[in-house]
Amino acid sequence: MVLSFYEIEPSQKIRKLENQDSDIEKSLQQLFEMNLEELLGVRFIASEYSTGKVHKGRIDTLGIDENNVPVIIEYKRSVNENVINQGLYYYDWLLDHKAEFEKLAMKVWQLKHDDISWNNPRVVCIASGFTKYDEHAVNQIDKNIELYEYQLYEKRFISLNLVNTPSVKKEKTSAKTAAKVKVTTADIKGLYGDLRAYLLSLGDDVQETELKHYVAYKKIRNFTCVEIQAKKLLLSINLNPDQIKLEEGFSSDFRNVGHFGTGDLRVEIKNSSDFQKAKQLIIQSYERTK
Secondary structure, three states, rough: OOOOEEEOOOOOOOOEEOOOOOEEEEHHHHHHHOOHHHHOOEEEEEEEOOOOOHOOOOOEEEEOOOOOOOOEEEEEEOOOOOOOHHHHHHHHHHHHHHHHHHHHHHHHOOOOHHEEEEEEEEEEEEEEEOOOOHHHHHHHHHOEEEEEEEEEEOOOOEEEEOOOOOOOOOOOOOOOHHHHHHHOHHHHHHHHHHHHHHHHOOOOEEEEOOOOOOEEEOOOOOOEEEEEEEOEEEEEOOOOOHOOOOOOOOOEEEEOOOOOOOEEEEEEEHHHHHHHHHHHHHHHHHHHHO
């Protein structure tokens, strides 16, 4: 889908912004790498990273996301370049070189070995456009591949659109999450099932990522993280606590408190009443988070 963007001038006249529909340039890769956290929720690790003498390649951008999941980013520089196959090639290299990546991540971001999640590494492909065949191919591959289309306007504005949503809705939770749910009370089991169904129902763009200590629900970035405890569900919601009326025993400011997951607002769900109140905060976060 091609969108048109217009500028409203002081005279109230509207001027269409000119789209620079050219092959991606090195300067745009640099722009992404300088702003990875803002654009994709990814922390930068390396640029043009060599895969060595055997693989004989260079990964455009290496990063790690807010859930400490490794990320490969590839940019489509020409119409004929198959960036998806290229990303898959480097994906296999990454799985064969976990220790090398971990060493990089620990050096750049002072992470610990156990902090890094290898549950579902991401391949992010960026281009000015993808074909319907690209989208179909990605949907047939059992890998976490994301396609993003960008549009650059007059070297001043950029738009970014997530074309596909990988591995969105799963029928069952993983064995790890199921084990956590098993030791909860019957009420919490039911509440978790209802909460999960609600989060996944918010839109086709919702992705579920199960991690060691929590389950993240995201679009491009996390909007809610869920930590399963024996007698309650602990949510980290991506909202500013200063803009929320906090309620003792239900919601609190998480900014200066060590916790699992991302998000500054802490919400505790112990019963169905808490769940109904939490829904209003979750939908706010979903709508505000890109």
